[in-house]
Amino acid sequence: MGRGKVELRKIENKINRQVTFSKRRGGLVKKAHEISVLCDAEVALIVFSQKGKIFEYSSDSCMEQILERYERYSYAERRLLANNSESPVQENWSLEYTKLKARIDLLQRNHKHYMGEDLDSMSLKDLQNLEQQLDSALKLIRSRKNQLMHESISELQKKERAILEENNMLTKKIKEKDKIVGQQGEWHQQTNQVSTSTSCFLQPHQCLNMG
Numbered sequence: 001m002g003r004g005k006v007e008l009r010k011i012e013n014k015i016n017r018q019v020t021f022s023k024r025r026g027g028l029v030k031k032a033h034e035i036s037v038l039c040d041a042e043v044a045l046i047v048f049s050q051k052g053k054i055f056e057y058s059s060d061s062c063m064e065q066i067l068e069r070y071e072r073y074s075y076a077e078r079r080l081l082a083n084n085s086e087s088p089v090q091e092n093w094s095l096e097y098t099k100l101k102a103r104i105d106l107l108q109r110n111h112k113h114y115m116g117e118d119l120d121s122m123s124l125k126d127l128q129n130l131e132q133q134l135d136s137a138l139k140l141i142r143s144r145k146n147q148l149m150h151e152s153i154s155e156l157q158k159k160e161r162a163i164l165e166e167n168n169m170l171t172k173k174i175k176e177k178d179k180i181v182g183q184q185g186e187w188h189q190q191t192n193q194v195s196t197s198t199s200c201f202l203q204p205h206q207c208l209n210m211g
Contacts, residue, residue, distance in 0.1 A: 021049060029057045042066055047121075054109065055121035062129055067106055071099055 011017040025047055036043040036059035044066040045057040058066055112118045113130055122130070 017050075025055055029055075032057050033059075042069075044070070053121070054118060056126075057123055058126065063126065064106060064110070067102070071102055 011020055028047070029045060032043045032045045035041055041059070043057070043059045044063055047055040049055070056063060109118070113122065114134065119127065
């Protein structure tokens with residue numbers, strides 16, 4: 001005797017609903033993987049739980065590539081339909097809004113992944129791709145940091161050489177000034193000695209004239 005038709009309806013018990021969700025989600029991911037392998041198809045699966053938690057699966061291709069391909073195809077198909085509609089301008093705006101919104105959602109999800117959030121829904125291949133992207137970004141960041149550090153050190157060395165040259169010039173000027181001051185002091189001293197000798201030599205003559 002075959003099984004009767006089961007009526008599908010919401011499971012009221014939260015625990016049973018969560019258990020069923022986990023089982024059905026695993027089965028759905030398994031079926032998606034099977035069809036991607038058996039039929040060589042590109043598959044992207046996105047599931048949101050009741051609490052808003054995202055679970056996703058993608059075939060060998062990256063999720064972003066599949067979604068971008070879907071956006072291009074969907075946009076081209078809807079634009080073709082929009083050309084036959086009565087209000088093409090309004091339809092184009094609607095399509096553009098849908099495309100931008102999907103792009104923003106994708107960027108926000110990638111940003112969370114880069115921050116290490118919502119990783120439970122990612123497959124092993126997605127995690128490996130994310131790790132490679134982060135490694136590449138980290139290498140670029142380190143390379144740029146080393147370049148800035150090298151430029152900063154070079155700039156500091158230039159300033160150090162300029163300060164040393166300025167100090168040498170000031171030292172040279174101070175020595176020259178001290179030399180000039182010393183020569184002026186010697187000249188004044190010699191002048192005073194000559195004046196003293198001259199005055200002593202003239203005093204006897206004055207006495208003789210008075211006599």
